[in-house]
Amino acid sequence: MPASAKVILRKNLGRALRQGHPWIFRDALVEAPAVPGGAVVTVAGRDGRTLAHGYWDATGPIAVRVLDLLPVRDVQVLVCDRLRQALAKRLARLDRNQTNAFRWVHGEGDGLPGIHVDLYDQVAVVRFDGAGARAFYRDLDHLLAECSAPLRLSQVVDREQRASLGEIEVRENCIRFIVDLGRGQKGGLFLDQRENRHAVAARAAGKSLLNLYGYTGGFSLYAAAAGATRTDTVDSAKPALATARRNFQLNHLSLEHAGFHATDALAFLDQAARRTRRWDIVVSDPPSFAPSRRALPAARSAYFRLHRLAATVVAPGGLLCAASCSSHFPRDEFLASVERGAAAAGRRFGLEAVTGAGFDHPALPAFPEGDYLKFAIGRID
Numbered sequence: 001m002p003a004s005a006k007v008i009l010r011k012n013l014g015r016a017l018r019q020g021h022p023w024i025f026r027d028a029l030v031e032a033p034a035v036p037g038g039a040v041v042t043v044a045g046r047d048g049r050t051l052a053h054g055y056w057d058a059t060g061p062i063a064v065r066v067l068d069l070l071p072v073r074d075v076q077v078l079v080c081d082r083l084r085q086a087l088a089k090r091l092a093r094l095d096r097n098q099t100n101a102f103r104w105v106h107g108e109g110d111g112l113p114g115i116h117v118d119l120y121d122q123v124a125v126v127r128f129d130g131a132g133a134r135a136f137y138r139d140l141d142h143l144l145a146e147c148s149a150p151l152r153l154s155q156v157v158d159r160e161q162r163a164s165l166g167e168i169e170v171r172e173n174c175i176r177f178i179v180d181l182g183r184g185q186k187g188g189l190f191l192d193q194r195e196n197r198h199a200v201a202a203r204a205a206g207k208s209l210l211n212l213y214g215y216t217g218g219f220s221l222y223a224a225a226a227g228a229t230r231t232d233t234v235d236s237a238k239p240a241l242a243t244a245r246r247n248f249q250l251n252h253l254s255l256e257h258a259g260f261h262a263t264d265a266l267a268f269l270d271q272a273a274r275r276t277r278r279w280d281i282v283v284s285d286p287p288s289f290a291p292s293r294r295a296l297p298a299a300r301s302a303y304f305r306l307h308r309l310a311a312t313v314v315a316p317g318g319l320l321c322a323a324s325c326s327s328h329f330p331r332d333e334f335l336a337s338v339e340r341g342a343a344a345a346g347r348r349f350g351l352e353a354v355t356g357a358g359f360d361h362p363a364l365p366a367f368p369e370g371d372y373l374k375f376a377i378g379r380i381d
């Protein structure tokens with residue numbers, strides 16, 4: 001094993017690293033080593049004691065992504081072992097006859113920091129978090145193919161170079177989805193909401209459902225298949241809504257009681273509130289309003305306004321299912337926003353359940369930055 005370059009820490013991060021925090025920001029270093037991005041480095045404290053091992057990113061704000069507290073003897077073996085473990089965990093819980101689209105690798109949560117790998121049937125879509133990750137995982141195509149048994153991979157696609165790809169069909173809990181691999185958001189589907197879509201479906205029989213920020217119809221399809229009396233899907237992206245309509249047809253679900261509204265969700269809610277329209281279940285799954293810490297003040301008021309309006313259009317005794325996918329918006333604050341929004345609408349939000357992303361998006365206890373998705377289900381009185 002060749003000796004790796006040493007990165008000396010200015011800050012005392014020993015405890016955080018031992019607990020499993022996988023990021024070292026550039027401002028925590030004494031100086032940068034003269035190694036190319038992707039090189040394996042040894043992280044040491046000021047006293048010279050080795051603390052962890054990771055790979056170097058020469059450009060991004062995260063200078064080192066930690067791979068292990070023990071030395072990395074063989075990078076390919078480490079990556080392969082972790083790819084296999086991650087896949088085995090997914091396949092132990094998912095029936096591929098029912099679900100063939102899921103997240104195979106959730107970066108830091110699977111011990112493979114800096115990459116996300118989503119599987120759409122036989123196509124793996126990879127996201128690299130920066131140039132360091134791209135260099136460290138330069139053999140990822142081959143490693144994914146090598147470690148994919150018992151799956152068969154037909155293609156590995158870089159999320160940033162997928163424009164020429166077309167549509168495929170996948171299934172999630174037996175619901176069929178058309179996925180536009182070339183132009184779809186987040187590489188295709190928002191796979192992190194699979195279990196929450198299932199939770200909403202379990203409550204949807206005989207109910208009407210408003211699906212705000214509905215993308216290609218996920219929550220609406222699940223609800224309609226579970227016997228919802230009516231669904232309304234709202235999204236500002238016209239192509240996504242056109243796919244939502246096609247997804248209804250693909251699943252042999254009637255379009256007669258399905259509305260598709262290509263408009264801004266808040267504008268739709270404003271109008272619906274004025275017309276006193278009501279739904280038994282309202283799902284709100286907006287894009288991140290707080291992509292950075294600096295965006296938090298504006299995000300707080302946007303979430304509050306959304307939660308107030310969404311609560312307004314829930315029928316008495318109905319359900320509000322509200323999501324936030326911003327890791328900068330803490331869980332407690334998010335829940336308080338839903339409650340305050342409901343109160344401002346003259347309603348009461350009675351929390352029934354709070355969940356996060358599905359099990360194929362594992363979060364590390366010592367790494368709150370990775371725990372981004374919140375999903376609150378509550379009764380509106």
Ligand SMILES: C[S@@+](CC[C@H](N)C(=O)[O-])C[C@H]1O[C@@H](n2cnc3c(N)ncnc32)[C@H](O)[C@@H]1O
Binds near residue numbers: 189216217
């Ligand atoms: C997190 S995704 C929703 C995923 C969806 N719930 C699902 O299960 O597939 C957010 C969606 O919000 C849509 N969007 C963004 N801004 C919007 C706006 N102002 N009004 C309505 N939809 C918007 C995006 O097009 C995207 O489809």
